[in-house]
Amino acid sequence: MDATIEKVSIIVSKGSLEGIYPALIMANGARAEGIEASLFFTFFGLDAINRKRHEHIKVATVGNPGLHLATLAGGLPGMPGVMTHYLERKMDKLDIPPIPEFIEMIADTGAGLYGCQASCDLFGLTKDDLIEQVKDIITVGEFYALAAGGQIIFT
């Protein structure tokens, strides 16, 4: 094990607010420490870089023990919107940027953003459906090649 980390490649596989933020904080934090970083969006993680969906990411309110919210309550119509709005207001007070702004900021730091080829095929997405900061849509093999020599973080 080396004393310092030189490069991290972070996989974003979830499409919920609480599933996406940790990856973004890891990527931004890595860049702030001078560590090279890439983000690889797969499955529902693609929502974070999908032009039509990236402004509408919600908190998962059902089956989410971390929320401490009864399942039946979490399943009520409108609950995801309410909980998301509540969390977003709290994050705004801490100057944590909303997902689209955060991802744009992370791209500005020089981190690479990539979409997963297999997931894009599955959801019928092309590069035009993704935000302009996405460098490319790559396969898992290509991901392993660009991650080589560094740490891989799965979220």
Added chain:
Amino acid sequence: MPTATYDGHDVAVNDEGFLTEPGQWTEDMAPQIAKSAGIEELTPRHWQVIRFMRAEYQAKGTGPTVRVLGKTSGVPIKELYQLFPKGPAKTAAKIAGIPKPRGCI
């Protein structure tokens, strides 16, 4: 406590090379600290960031994190990373002789 010598003066530094006593810093030390951090030359743009970090530390007791730096220093994030490739808040803080800012954004 390790020390380093900049501009002919010995200053106390921590394991990462940050000055432990910001009061010991002078502007003349900055170019040498920058060289040790891998930045060969300080342009006026570099200085804008360095002076901003120092002013923030003096006003608020801590330097700003990257996001705040990008929003309030007048230098955008993209340019900050071009000026300081190994992390702008961390590197500029070291060159400005202030502690490393603590924060996650």
